[in-house]
Amino acid sequence: MSDKKLNIEKELLSYLPEKDELIGNLVSSMEYSLTAGGKRVRPMLVMEFAKLCGGSEEAAMPFACAIEMIHTYSLIHDDLPCMDNDDLRRGKPTNHKVYGEACALLAGSGLLTLAFEAASSERAVSLNSTEKCLAAVRVLSEAAGAVGMLGGQIIDLESEGKSVDIDHLKIMDAKKTGALIIAAAKLGCISAGASKEQIDAAVSYAENIGLAFQIVDDMLDITSSTEELGKPVGSDSENEKSTYAALLGLDECRKISEELTENAVKALEVFENDTETLKKFAYYLLRREN
Amino acid sequence: MSDKKLNIEKELLSYLPEKDELIGNLVSSMEYSLTAGGKRVRPMLVMEFAKLCGGSEEAAMPFACAIEMIHTYSLIHDDLPCMDNDDLRRGKPTNHKVYGEACALLAGSGLLTLAFEAASSERAVSLNSTEKCLAAVRVLSEAAGAVGMLGGQIIDLESEGKSVDIDHLKIMDAKKTGALIIAAAKLGCISAGASKEQIDAAVSYAENIGLAFQIVDDMLDITSSTEELGKPVGSDSENEKSTYAALLGLDECRKISEELTENAVKALEVFENDTETLKKFAYYLLRREN
Numbered sequence: 001m002s003d004k005k006l007n008i009e010k011e012l013l014s015y016l017p018e019k020d021e022l023i024g025n026l027v028s029s030m031e032y033s034l035t036a037g038g039k040r041v042r043p044m045l046v047m048e049f050a051k052l053c054g055g056s057e058e059a060a061m062p063f064a065c066a067i068e069m070i071h072t073y074s075l076i077h078d079d080l081p082c083m084d085n086d087d088l089r090r091g092k093p094t095n096h097k098v099y100g101e102a103c104a105l106l107a108g109s110g111l112l113t114l115a116f117e118a119a120s121s122e123r124a125v126s127l128n129s130t131e132k133c134l135a136a137v138r139v140l141s142e143a144a145g146a147v148g149m150l151g152g153q154i155i156d157l158e159s160e161g162k163s164v165d166i167d168h169l170k171i172m173d174a175k176k177t178g179a180l181i182i183a184a185a186k187l188g189c190i191s192a193g194a195s196k197e198q199i200d201a202a203v204s205y206a207e208n209i210g211l212a213f214q215i216v217d218d219m220l221d222i223t224s225s226t227e228e229l230g231k232p233v234g235s236d237s238e239n240e241k242s243t244y245a246a247l248l249g250l251d252e253c254r255k256i257s258e259e260l261t262e263n264a265v266k267a268l269e270v271f272e273n274d275t276e277t278l279k280k281f282a283y284y285l286l287r288r289e290n
Numbered sequence: 291m292s293d294k295k296l297n298i299e300k301e302l303l304s305y306l307p308e309k310d311e312l313i314g315n316l317v318s319s320m321e322y323s324l325t326a327g328g329k330r331v332r333p334m335l336v337m338e339f340a341k342l343c344g345g346s347e348e349a350a351m352p353f354a355c356a357i358e359m360i361h362t363y364s365l366i367h368d369d370l371p372c373m374d375n376d377d378l379r380r381g382k383p384t385n386h387k388v389y390g391e392a393c394a395l396l397a398g399s400g401l402l403t404l405a406f407e408a409a410s411s412e413r414a415v416s417l418n419s420t421e422k423c424l425a426a427v428r429v430l431s432e433a434a435g436a437v438g439m440l441g442g443q444i445i446d447l448e449s450e451g452k453s454v455d456i457d458h459l460k461i462m463d464a465k466k467t468g469a470l471i472i473a474a475a476k477l478g479c480i481s482a483g484a485s486k487e488q489i490d491a492a493v494s495y496a497e498n499i500g501l502a503f504q505i506v507d508d509m510l511d512i513t514s515s516t517e518e519l520g521k522p523v524g525s526d527s528e529n530e531k532s533t534y535a536a537l538l539g540l541d542e543c544r545k546i547s548e549e550l551t552e553n554a555v556k557a558l559e560v561f562e563n564d565t566e567t568l569k570k571f572a573y574y575l576l577r578r579e580n
Contacts, residue, residue, distance in 0.1 A: 017437045022461065026436050026444040077399065081372075082391035101372035102447050105395075109367065110436045112399060116406050117431035120424050134410050134424045141407035146316050146400045147307045154316040157392050171312065 004057075008043045009035060012065050015118050029099040029107035030114070033072050037090045041213070041285065042067045045184035046191070048278050049202050052271050055192025062124035063136050063187040069115040070144050071180055076108035078153070115140060128191055135190050143183035152176025156241075164242045173214045174207075181210040201270045208264035209282050212257040216286060218243040219253050224289060261286045294347075298333045299325060302355050305408050319389040319397035320404070323362050327380045331503070331575065332357045335474035336481070338568050339492050342561050345482025352414035353426050353477040359405040360434050361470055366398035368443070405430060418481055425480050433473035442466025446531075454532045463504045464497075471500040491560045498554035499572050502547040506576060508533040509543050514579060551576045 012034050019027045043064035050060035079086040079094040080101060086094050096104035118124065119136045128136075142148055152175030159172065185206035189199045222245050244253050264282045268275040302324050309317045333354035340350035369376040369384040370391060376384050386394035408414065409426045418426075432438055442465030449462065475496035479489045512535050534543050554572045558565040 017435075017441075022445050023436055023441040025448065026441065030436065073399075077395060080395070082370075082395060103444065105367060105370070105372060106440050106444055106447075109363075109399065109402060110440045112402060113431050113435040113440065116427055117435060120427040120431060125424070130420050130424050134415070134420050134427070137406055137410040137424070137427050141403050141410060145307075145403040145407060146313055146320065150316065150396050150400045150403065151307075151313040154393065154396055155312050157396075158315065 004044065004047070005040050008040050008061075008064060008068065011061050012068060015065060015069075015114055015121075025099065025103060026106055026110060029095060029103050030110050032098060033076050033095050033107065034069070034111070036092050038068075038072075039285075039288070040068065042071050042180055042184040044281065045181065045206065046188040048281065049185050049188025049194075050191045051188075052273050052275060052278065053189055053192035053194035053198050053202075054273070055188070055194075059127040060188055060191040062118050062121060062127065063191055064184075066115040066119040066136065066140055067180060067184050067187060069111040069118065070140065070149075073108040073111035073115075074144075074149060074153075074180075076104055076111070080104060083153075083157075112144070115144075132190050132193070136187055139183050139186050139190065143179040148175055148179035148183075149177075152179065160241060162242070166244070166247055169242060169244060169247065170211065173211060177214050178207060178210040181213070182206040197270055201267050204267035205264045205278065205282075208260045208267065209285055212260035212264070212282075213285050215244045215253050215257045215260070216288065218245040219250055219257075220288075220290065221245065222250065257286055294334065294337070295330050298330050298351075298354060298358065301351050302358060305355060305359075305404055305411075315389065315393060316396055316400060319385060319393050320400050322388060323366050323385050323397065324359070324401070326382050328358075328362075329575075329578070330358060332361050332470055332474040334571065335471065335496065336478040338571065339475050339478025339484075340481045341478075342563050342565060342568065343479055343482035343484035343488050343492075344563070345478070345484075346417075349417040350478050350481040352408050352411060352417065353481055354474075356405040356409040356426065356430055357470060357474050357477060359401040359408065360430065360439075363398040363401035363405075364434075364439060364443075364470075366394055366401070370394060373443075373447075402434070405434075422480050422483070426477055429473050429476050429480065433469040438465055438469035438473075439467075442469065450531060452532070456534070456537055459532060459534060459537065460501070463501060467504050468497060468500040471503070472496040487560055491557050494557035495554045495568065495572075498550045498557065499575055502550035502554070502572075503575050505534045505543050505547045505550070506578065508535040509540055509547075510578075510580065511535065512540065547576055 013031065016027055016031055016034075017023065046064035046067060047057045047060045051057060075089060076095045078084055079089055080096055087097055088094065095107060099107065116137060119140060120133055124133050124136070144150065152172050155172040156176055159168065182203055185202040186199060189202050194202070221243065248256070261282045265279050268278055303321065306317055306321055306324075307313065336354035336357060337347045337350045341347060365379060366385045368374050369379055370386055377387055378384065385397060389397065406427060409430060410423055414423050414426070434440065442462050445462040446466055449458065472493055475492040476489060479492050484492070511533065538546070551572045555569050558568055
């Protein structure tokens, strides 16, 4: 899997413009966050679903890069002082701590914009088709927009300091993290020209691992060490955020995240090709320690 | 022209998602800036070039909306405390003054994302074609990205408090405001299926009015009243920004902006259809008082 991560990173960087004298700092700031590690969950999903549906990693790669750019932009903006005001991300200083707030703001927007450039690029079209690329743009813009990820972020902001229930938390997370994870699965299917049945199964897998992912995140915020996590533990309770762990307790969280992972694996049954990688991936996300 | 502006506004709002209980504030914040007035220069250009090249206003409208969304997002983010920290825009409190910084940040990103949703929407495809819509996405993402508008913004930020020369200013403005104005002209051509010669002429017109527009802006920052301008006059010199007016003086600025406008009008000569509206538009931008 680490080979694949290196491939993704190399490809991500290939879309960045040249670091000339004038815009060099902006491009460096975009590069800093693109290469700051990360599990590459979303691009992995794009490529695995592409292969599972008879497509190729290579063709799916521009879409994989696009969704990782959007994810990275959301982290940069999320860390800004007016949002979560975080100093540390994946064990490194956050973007605005290194490049300043203004540059971090622009770098985030630059990555969001670059995602659409990647998905509509000549390379993307030649490996897929005009139709598939436009479908990818549509999926990306809906998932990243006000009804998707940004909607989740506003709900998150407005929930701070309030006690919210599980249903509220689920709706928030379905938008905040779920939307992009589901989009990743769809993008793989789009690249491969998958059937309606395959797309539905991919969405079901993604919905289940998406929620499991968030619940595990909440648990790690309590059980992990700062070193393992790459950011201060306990930041959720410090920010007065309602979390699954706080509302349900660790035991119940463990049980539910396992059930969700089983559901995800079950959703893969409709595929005729080998689903071993996606099964392993679901369990890896469940058992991860950061 | 005011009828057209109303049409554009109505269409802009049609792309916003429903204001439900959860994301209502985010959508209101996006709506607030979309309807906060403005000259609608970019959408006008899209539609006029579409008509000039044998297309229709109706077909060009989704692209016109997309570029106005991107322009509006850039204003919201530009006004944020970490950028220009402006309290007033077009005579109204800036977005973050009304909705708070976090919501304004998300609203800006929401409008950027919505632009790509509009350009790739079913409506856009049915009025144009998949090919034209993907070409529009490509033009929009390049113009709005790090080599375009965002590049201009980082140059602007890094130039503050420094004395820069005219060439530096021109490069900055070609990116910061020029890129979107040129993109607007291109989008109209794309919608109409224009020829290479027509696109080149449209780009030349846009380049010339784009620079004239910026020079007139600089002049108005000195000569206008706060009431006319809708924001405090003299904010450029207060922010220690090098401007054309400061570097060249008002008389030279007037001369150059007139020459650029003449060049723009001259570029229209290759078109066989009636170019009266675009000619008037160039002079309107030259002689405006806000």
